[in-house]
Amino acid sequence: MTQSVGPKIGTAFAAAVVAFVILFFGQGLWTALLVLNLGHNPTALPWSVVAMAGVLWLMWQYLGGRWWPRSTSETRRRCLRANRVSPVMLSLSFLAGVMAVIALAGLWIVFFQLVRTPANILADAAKYPLLTVVLVTIMSSLVSPIVEEIAFRGYFQGTLERVFPVSIAVFVSSLLFMLAHVNHGWYWPKLTVYFLAGVTFGLIAWLTNSILASLPVHIVGDLTFFLLVWPRDSSRMLVSAGGADRWFWIHVAQAAIFSIGALIVFVRVAKVRRSEPQASGEIPANLAKPERP
Numbered sequence: 569m570t571q572s573v574g575p576k577i578g579t580a581f582a583a584a585v586v587a588f589v590i591l592f593f594g595q596g597l598w599t600a601l602l603v604l605n606l607g608h609n610p611t612a613l614p615w616s617v618v619a620m621a622g623v624l625w626l627m628w629q630y631l632g633g634r635w636w637p638r639s640t641s642e643t644r645r646r647c648l649r650a651n652r653v654s655p656v657m658l659s660l661s662f663l664a665g666v667m668a669v670i671a672l673a674g675l676w677i678v679f680f681q682l683v684r685t686p687a688n689i690l691a692d693a694a695k696y697p698l699l700t701v702v703l704v705t706i707m708s709s710l711v712s713p714i715v716e717e718i719a720f721r722g723y724f725q726g727t728l729e730r731v732f733p734v735s736i737a738v739f740v741s742s743l744l745f746m747l748a749h750v751n752h753g754w755y756w757p758k759l760t761v762y763f764l765a766g767v768t769f770g771l772i773a774w775l776t777n778s779i780l781a782s783l784p785v786h787i788v789g790d791l792t793f794f795l796l797v798w799p800r801d802s803s804r805m806l807v808s809a810g811g812a813d814r815w816f817w818i819h820v821a822q823a824a825i826f827s828i829g830a831l832i833v834f835v836r837v838a839k840v841r842r843s844e845p846q847a848s849g850e851i852p853a854n855l856a857k858p859e860r861p
Contacts, residue, residue, distance in 0.1 A: 576732060580731070580732070583727040583728065590627075591715055594623070594719075601619055604616070610695050616707075617704060628718070631643030631647070646774055648723070653780055656840055659745075660840060665789075668768040668785075668830040669768070671830060672761050676793070677797065678816065678819050678823060679758075680804045681812075681819075682845065685753075685801075686753060688801065709790040709794060712790055713845075717779040718749070725740075742763050745763070745765070747765055766832075769785065769786055771834060775834070775837050
């Protein structure tokens with residue numbers, strides 16, 4: 569924190585480049601595998617799911633410090649941020665995160681009924697076998713969280729926390745996380761929810777000092793939106809067109825009540841963090857431990 573602003577900005581920029589390389593590699597490869605596997609034959613066996621599982625394992629191992637070059641092993645292990653979390657911290661942070669996800673789902677629906685916003689484009693599941701739809705949905709809900717948590721909460725935010733105040737680190741990492749979703753369109757209702765989701769994941773990663781705590785919440789969030797929110801967006805009626813029915817007010821209450829609940833639990837997580845320093849991830853996880861030369 570004693571270095572000048574210039575080197576700090578340089579460190580942040582370098583970390584952002586690395587984060588986006590990780591993001592584009594992981595998500596781009598998953599897209600390429602899907603196209604290669606199912607692009608011309610929707611009824612083919614979904615081997616891309618197995619292939620991507622192997623890719624994710626290799627990414628986790630390498631970015632966690634394994635293999636060449638040995639000189640960067642410790643840096644990669646620290647940047648992955650896969651530190652052990654106590655059961656109490658893990659359960660409390662998961663509860664806070666899930667409540668935040670429920671609140672954000674309600675907020676997303678409210679926004680869609682207040683402002684005319686195009687729905688996210690989803691693949692036509694009807695032309696694929698049920699098993700393929702299930703497997704691809706599960707893998708898609710793993711690829712994005714794993715890659716994004718490594719990139720934004722591990723390599724990027726973790727680096728920023730070492731040179732900037734935590735509030736700036738979480739804010740900037742959430743901003744980059746939001747910008748990583750502009751492929752869904754430059755619409756403020758969407759971008760606001762993506763930013764707040766980034767804040768949620770960022771807070772969990774900081775409070776626990778581990779993406780092992782933010783990762784399951786991110787997975788729950790993706791599944792919630794994939795299965796329950798996004799498929800219904802195109803049919804939502806604007807309030808200005810008579811859409812302020814009881815469900816609109818239920819979603820308003822959902823957003824408000826679960827936001828308050830999440831904040832209360834986050835305060836509890838912060839208290840546990842202060843009383844249980846080892847639970848905040850000061851002990852590195854064995855699964856990210858680099859091999860000895």
